[in-house]
Amino acid sequence: MLNFFRSKTATAKDDLLSGVTVSLALVPEAIAFAFVAGVSPIIGLYSAFFIGFITAVLGGRPGMISGATGAMAVVVVALIATQGIEYLFPTVMLCGLIQVAIGTARLGKLIRLVPHSVMLGFVNGLAIVIGLAQFSSFQTYDAAAGELTMLSGMPLVVMLVFVALTMAIIWLLPKYTKAVPASLVAILSVTLLSIAINSATASSGDNLVATVGDMLNTKAASVAEDPANVANASISGGLPMPFFLQHSIPPMTLDTLWIIFPFAITLAGVGLIESLMTLTLIDEITETRGRGNRECIGQGAANIVCGLFGGMGGCAMIGQSLINVNSGGRGRLSGITAAVCLLLFILFLAPWIERIPMAALVGVMFMVVIGTFEWASLKMFHRMPISDMAVMVLVAGYTVVMHDLASAVILGVIVSALVFTWKHALHLGADIQTNEFGSKIYQLHGPLFFASVSSFKEMFDPAKDPDDVVIDFYYSRVYDQSALEAINVLAEKYEALGKRLHLTHLSQECRSLLDRAGDLVEVNLSEDPQYHVATDRLG
Template identity: 80%
Template sequence: MLNFFRSQSATAKNDILSGLTVSLALVPEAIAFAFVAHVSPIIGLYSAFFIGLITAIFGGRPGMISGATAAMAVLVTILVKDHGIEYLFPTIVLCGVIQIVIGTAKLGKLIRLVPHPVMLGFVNGLAIVIGMAQLDSFKTFNASTGELSYLSGLPLVIMLLLALATMAIIWLLPRFTKAIPASLAAILSITLISLAINSTSSTNRVATVGDMLTSNSKAAAVDPSTVEAVSIKGDLPTLFFLEYTMPPLNMETLEIIFPIALMLAGVGLIESLMTLTLVDEITETRGRGNQECIGQGTANIVCGLFGGMGGCAMIGQSLINVNSGGRGRLSGITAAVCLLLFILFLAPVIERIPMAALVGVMFMVVIGTFEWASLKMFHRMPFSDMAVMVLVAGYTIVMHNLAAAVILGVIVSALVFSWKHALHLGADIQINEFGSKIYQLHGPLFFASVSSFKELFDPSKDPNDVVIDFYYTRVYDQSALEAINVLAEKYQTLGKRLHLTHLSEECKLLLDRAGDLVEVNVSEDPHYHVATDRLG
């Protein structure tokens, strides 16, 4: 289904219009994540502006949208609740510094280690999470309970019909014209319909962005009766230390903020690099992971200095952008600038956009994101790959932690790989004309195959002269080297002579305890190496 996004061309007009579309969808998301983080909605909106603008300019993936995200908001909540909001901003700055260090060290390439089944599970789980997140838009404040509750009756029917109408416009309009992004046309059309409905009925109103903001504010307030209509209008941001009390700059503060900053940096980069990979696949181009790390870090530093809650790539909004034709940096810049204009000048207009239109847009993102073809692959994929895909998708859905789901998937895939290759080590055994027993190894020798390696030999029954030929095998880690050394010592203890041929140079240097019993055929040694960081 990712082909759904692929047919757009890269033009300045498409970038500007798609950026405008994305900016409309950014408003409720940024507000919602601000409530999750227990900070002001304005902080969420300005975070989306700073993160979106700077990563659009300096990031490594043109067309990708960044802003305040749920994963980082959840981590921020812990800090704000326990220590206060004044500790938040230095934490975001430190998070940015860590991300720049990671990018400078060129560790962004590690995203290549993510297997395809993990990517499929991530995408499918993400699509379901995005769909589930839209259910909150069907809630309104219930004065009798003091909590948010789901719509019912005619208001629910109206919202469902408008959401379906939005989806129909997005699906049908490209068949007639691509002059304007279908998502933008749908939002504008449904907004006009909702204005007409709200002007004629005060009881069965269509819920708007302004209603959502007020409902969430009342639900979060100690006394909801004191909360009136809430606006997204704000002034220009200022440096956080001019508005908030700075925490003491000492080791105690560093001990508080460093663990959170490290987790924020890791979560932010994993989500951003996974999104980058997804957009690469959709647009059939290639982003630059290390540059994206540096761009995200720079954005978080600036965001923290101006009192923001930090952020990273936003997968849903990135898909809206590429679906609407946004391919260049101009799309992200337009989205950020439009968001700033909304906050400063156009708040009353944006607050009247119906939530049904934004929900319809996001539901179309869900349909386009989910890899429906993966459902047909179940009988063709190896069981282990299928299990990893389901595990990653399930963890994403249940825990709503995309970064942890990816890490879990990579770990499980690595364990499966190690187990499978541990079974591939074997040896061809023969006796030469001199009576020497020759073991010609086949398969990788590493920590998981060490047990199989040891079982191949019986030093007590072998002749006095034994040859182990490593020509068709590779030695990958210290566990393998130690296994070779232990085997050599066993033959030494029995007074037997062991020859190790075609070993790599690293093996020769490390097998010192075998002494003069180790005989290496230097002239036939191939030039391959034990895997090390130097080769990574």
């Protein structure tokens, strides 16, 4: 289904229009994540602007959208609750410094260690999480009961109809024209229709069609002690100011560093894992290649500036990135446009943005879910190895249950590595023969490392072997200290019996590792790739 996004070419017009589309979808996400973190909505919006703009300019993946995210929000909420909001901003800046250091050290390439089964689980789990998250938009705040309740009656019917209409426009419009992004047309069309309906039913006192403004009030009321105090919540604000002009500064001491460092390192790891996984996904969709190390530096610089101006930090936003590429956004201009439009919304257009119906944004996200889920993976179950299938299901399930994409990826990589290790531990074997000089030759096949040393030791019988024994590593490699130790222990056993052990066809790295063995072993230095056993030296 990723082909749903693929057939696009980069143009400035598409970048501009897709950027506008993405900016509309950024507003409710930034507000929602701000409430998760325990900060005001305007902090979430400013964070989305700084992160989005700077990574679009400096990042390593043109067309990828970054902003304030839920993954970062759930990390900082504990810090804010225990230490106060003034500790948030130096934490975000320290997070950025760590990310820049990681990018400078060129560690972004470690994303290559993520197996395809983990990627499939990540994508499918992500699609499910995005889909489930949209159902919160079907809630409203019941002031009498003091709790969130599901929509019912005519408001629910209208919501469902508008969601379906949005999805239909996005699906059908590209069949007739691709001059403008279908998502933008759908949002504008449904917005105009909802304004007309709400105006016609204004006498009832409530909007029949729930809007972004209603969502903002609902979110604020659901977390406020006195809902009446937030009844007129708004996303409007002025230009962002440095945090030290708005909040008290925590003491710059080792005690403060001790408090914020664990949160900063967690933020840096979570942000980079999500960003690099999103980069890999966008690479696959657009059939281009981003630069992981540059993305680490770009994300780090964005978080440094974001923290300086009182933001909550952020990273790549997978849902909005998919909206962008689906709408034709491929270049840096799309991300820059989205960020600039978001700032304009805050400064000048807040009343208009608050009138966008939530149904339109939900419909856009549902289409993202359909395009994101790798439906082909469901047909691959009977063809995939059981271990890969299990890893894919594990990652997807953990993502859905825990809503922690970074931990899901780490868990998947660990399980895949353990499966790989176990399989290769069983692949070590040897062809055994005796040459014309009476020397017994063990020609190894498979890797020799910590998991296979037990099998390696069981192959040999020093007491029964002849005086000359050869281990040929032409089809094998020595990988770690456990393997070296196993070789040394084996050599000591032969030496104790007055027998001689020869190692042949070791790689240069293996020979370097074995230099410390001295005269204990004899290494064949022949460079002839067809020369399997040094029989002339054993006579």
